[in-house]
Amino acid sequence: MVRLGKWFKRASLKERILEDLVMRRVKRWTVHLSARHLHGPKEIAYAPDELVVVCLVRDGRPYIKSFIDHYLSLGAKHIVFLDNGSSDDTVAVAREHERVTLIRSTLPFKKYEFAMKEYLISRFGKGRWSLYVDVDELFDYPYSDVVSLSSLLRYLNERSYTAVAAQMLDMFSDRAMRSRISQEDEVLKELYRFYDLSNIKSNHYNSSNNVVANESIKKYRDGIRKYLFDVPFVLTKHPLMYFDGEAKHKNNDNGLHGIRNARIADFSCVLYHYKLVDGFRERAVQAAREENYALATLHYKKYQEVLERNPDIKVRRDTAQELGSVNELIINGFLVVSEEYWKWADAEKRARAAWS
Numbered sequence: 001m002v003r004l005g006k007w008f009k010r011a012s013l014k015e016r017i018l019e020d021l022v023m024r025r026v027k028r029w030t031v032h033l034s035a036r037h038l039h040g041p042k043e044i045a046y047a048p049d050e051l052v053v054v055c056l057v058r059d060g061r062p063y064i065k066s067f068i069d070h071y072l073s074l075g076a077k078h079i080v081f082l083d084n085g086s087s088d089d090t091v092a093v094a095r096e097h098e099r100v101t102l103i104r105s106t107l108p109f110k111k112y113e114f115a116m117k118e119y120l121i122s123r124f125g126k127g128r129w130s131l132y133v134d135v136d137e138l139f140d141y142p143y144s145d146v147v148s149l150s151s152l153l154r155y156l157n158e159r160s161y162t163a164v165a166a167q168m169l170d171m172f173s174d175r176a177m178r179s180r181i182s183q184e185d186e187v188l189k190e191l192y193r194f195y196d197l198s199n200i201k202s203n204h205y206n207s208s209n210n211v212v213a214n215e216s217i218k219k220y221r222d223g224i225r226k227y228l229f230d231v232p233f234v235l236t237k238h239p240l241m242y243f244d245g246e247a248k249h250k251n252n253d254n255g256l257h258g259i260r261n262a263r264i265a266d267f268s269c270v271l272y273h274y275k276l277v278d279g280f281r282e283r284a285v286q287a288a289r290e291e292n293y294a295l296a297t298l299h300y301k302k303y304q305e306v307l308e309r310n311p312d313i314k315v316r317r318d319t320a321q322e323l324g325s326v327n328e329l330i331i332n333g334f335l336v337v338s339e340e341y342w343k344w345a346d347a348e349k350r351a352r353a354a355w356s
Contacts, residue, residue, distance in 0.1 A: 027115035031105055040101030048157055049150040050077040053131045054120035057081050060135035061088040065185040068097055070138045075149030080124050082116055084109055109292045125243040129153055132239050140326045141269040142337045143345035155344050156265055162247040163262035164240040165217050166269040169195050170224050170276055172315040178278040188274050198319035199227045213266035216336045231302045266338035276315050281307045
């Protein structure tokens, strides 16, 4: 490995790209060999206008029911979990659902996190749309009250888009966070209804060989967690992706935030992010102690430091807003839609009205 490292420093850019591709495939194959099927169908057949949700999870018990309920009600065809050695009841709860497949790999998270995510996308999303999300993220899109998920995917397919930008939005309650980590079902959307846009910064979208259909889409950073803990955060991700062999997520410490060689759709979506919930302090202490993450380990150590000084920290400020629907995020400028997408949604609304 030392010799490989010395070679890598001397290698040309083309050689480094080739080495990166080889190492990514080796790691994905290692994940494949380690994966053990626990529940549900091993292969999922689905149409071009259907979606499979994939998720890498460990000790996600408080989130798992809200996660499954949300994505099945959104219209997902199936959900695939790769469990990385949960010690709570995550696996037991997931097994209760027919439209869920459960796989387990106990490879070290810090070394294989990106490879496990790539494995899920490449195995279950090849030549199709898949949505990779963390267990504390609930995806939504503009006008989802009138545009069905199948209609959304038809819109993307007809325009040959291969990825969609999604903006993370931290959700929180109007009270101080409790210390306990719940071992029961948390109704996330009811308990954590507030968000704050006041500290979110925007940058121009860096192309990275991407074709971006709407110049109004920006890359967001920071937000309420930057205000509370004074650490930088990248908020723009690309969880919804058509795996065509060209579009690829960047292999770096930001997980699936970056993408290259993709045709980015002309509207942005939201990932409601439930990090600032009850038990946050305990999770931060555990993550800081275990050091299983790359860049995020530094974040967790900062969380721990701030929470030790202020254990009764209250997230909600005067600038917070209570979420009514995803469409208000278009009105306040957090999400972006093109005129073409708006017309598509309007046509869907008219069609629904005609059928009712």
